[in-house]
Amino acid sequence: MSAHTQPVIEVSGLTKKYRGRAALSGLDLSLQPGQIVGLMGDNGSGKTTLLKILAGVLADWEGSVRIAGHAPGPESKALVSFLPDASFLPDRHRPADAIAQYARFFADFDEEKATQMIDFFGLPWDRSLKEMSKGMREKLQISLAMSRQARVYLLDEPISGVDPASRDVILKGILSNFAEDALLLVSTHLIQDVEAIVDSVVFLRGGQVMLAGDADALRTEHGSSLDALFRKVYAA
């Protein structure tokens, strides 16, 4: 990574309150492109809130947020592929309908890539979302989100509903579809599952960044896995 690379995400003093209670409290974060970043944190630490603000789907916050130089809005949304933690596709959609919908919405969507990824995951083309299992739906939504040629991918808990063997397949699918100069920010509490693929991590607590840095440097400095470090810092 070049030291002269501009951060693709720059956040400073970000505060978000829900009915007067802060979910994010003056959060600062700067992320370079060309890496996979694990967004970790205990329940309620603000991961989803942060991802939604970066995705431009949550308003009424204070502070400064820039995505490739743009404030959240139509220009930033065109560069950001967001995978929310809840299903957002109509229940009646089969994979081909979902592909057609994505193609209509997103100019950077690659239908062929999505088709390949759906086949890679072995998903049934003849089943609607309603007829799929939770893990199948997650795989379909990951296939769609990763098939945009985005600068930034925001994945909120993409592997929460799948069995351990499928998690590895999904991570492989994500990695093989990830352009080198993009940024992928993935939230999870299953840190051991993403430990092998993340270049750096951001640990949130109480709506602030508690610890952030290069994964290898943190492992060396603390002499432990990220998983063990996570347990240690959150137990403290």
Ligand SMILES: Nc1ncnc2c1ncn2[C@@H]1O[C@H](COP(=O)(O)OP(=O)(O)OP(=O)(O)O)[C@@H](O)[C@H]1O
């Ligand atoms: N729509 C909402 N209305 C009110 N409070 C909310 C809303 N969404 C989130 N919060 C609060 O904001 C805080 C941060 O929530 P958020 O969902 O961002 O955390 P998280 O780190 O993603 O948690 P988890 O790991 O449990 O998914 C929590 O205290 C939560 O109760």
